Amino acid sequence: MRDRQTDEFDKKVDELRTKIKGLDQLKVRDDVFDEYTLLGLYKLLSKGWITAMGGPISTGKEANVYLADRDGTPVAVKIYLTRTANFKKMQDYITADRRFINIGKSRRDVIFAWTRKEFSNLKRAEESGILVPHPLVFDRNVLVMDFLGDEHGAFPQLRLAEYEDAQAVYDEILEDIRILWRKAKLVHGDLSEYNILYGKGHPYLIDMGQAVTLDHPHAPGFLKRDLEQLNRFFSEQCSTIEVSDTLDELCGSSLQ
Numbered sequence: 001m002r003d004r005q006t007d008e009f010d011k012k013v014d015e016l017r018t019k020i021k022g023l024d025q026l027k028v029r030d031d032v033f034d035e036y037t038l039l040g041l042y043k044l045l046s047k048g049w050i051t052a053m054g055g056p057i058s059t060g061k062e063a064n065v066y067l068a069d070r071d072g073t074p075v076a077v078k079i080y081l082t083r084t085a086n087f088k089k090m091q092d093y094i095t096a097d098r099r100f101i102n103i104g105k106s107r108r109d110v111i112f113a114w115t116r117k118e119f120s121n122l123k124r125a126e127e128s129g130i131l132v133p134h135p136l137v138f139d140r141n142v143l144v145m146d147f148l149g150d151e152h153g154a155f156p157q158l159r160l161a162e163y164e165d166a167q168a169v170y171d172e173i174l175e176d177i178r179i180l181w182r183k184a185k186l187v188h189g190d191l192s193e194y195n196i197l198y199g200k201g202h203p204y205l206i207d208m209g210q211a212v213t214l215d216h217p218h219a220p221g222f223l224k225r226d227l228e229q230l231n232r233f234f235s236e237q238c239s240t241i242e243v244s245d246t247l248d249e250l251c252g253s254s255l256q
């Protein structure tokens with residue numbers, strides 16, 4: 001049954017739709033901008049983190065990424081899709097993460113926590129010294145980060161990038177994995193040529209929502225898979241280091 005509170009909430013959401021500059025042009029998927037997303041966007045807008053929304057950079061099942069403007073500087077806005085994201089998988093991963101023991105059980109709670117988790121992972125990764133998009137702020141299921149790109153647009157994913165020295169790129173990504181493990185105490189967990197952008201001569205690791213701390217039961221398995229993915233992609237391009245050697249180096253032979 002509808003009550004006055006619901007009506008007022010709907011009215012507020014309708015107002016937000018017209019207030020958020022650029023939003024009316026985003027017809028990608030109507031269900032992206034449910035009321036919580038709108039409230040999140042509105043909050044970020046009223047606090048000045050976003051000045052106007054631009055077009056989509058990427059649309060997926062878990063999240064959409066939009067270009068947005070912050071006082072003349074481009075930023076990337078990642079919006080987790082509260083309706084279509086794989087909530088069950090997120091729940092499995094997040095409940096084993098000690099940083100997130102007290103989150104609620106609803107779909108919304110889990111997706112909001114996931115957004116917070118990606119923010120926190122990016123921050124830890126950045127602090128350890130590797131190249132990732134600098135995370136600016138998050139609200140509900142909306143994460144704002146630096147836009148990785150230049151005057152030609154967003155940096156390409158590694159699979160589409162052109163680089164001269166494959167060995168140097170491979171070595172740099174492998175070093176990122178090592179630094180993540182040793183300093184940030186994190187494993188990316190979904191590393192691939194899709195989740196690495198390449199620009200200004202360097203690889204940038206992105207998409208860190210699923211990254212876990214070393215005490216997570218998935219950590220060793222994730223590390224092995226990340227290393228295998230990296231070697232698969234580069235195997236024809238340059239010489240690669242055996243996955244077992246890196247596993248030995250980072251976590252000892254017990255994990256193989």
Ligand SMILES: Nc1ncnc2c1ncn2[C@@H]1O[C@H](COP(=O)(O)OP(=O)(O)O)[C@@H](O)[C@H]1O
Binds near residue numbers: 060078154
């Ligand atoms: N900070 C950013 N700057 C520029 N492009 C980005 C940024 N973050 C994501 N993208 C683009 O959006 C795509 C999807 O982002 P990602 O974080 O991998 O989300 P998904 O969960 O949908 O895979 C990326 O492959 C990249 O092309």
Ligand SMILES: [Mg+2]
Binds near residue numbers: 194195207
């Ligand atoms: Mg991705």
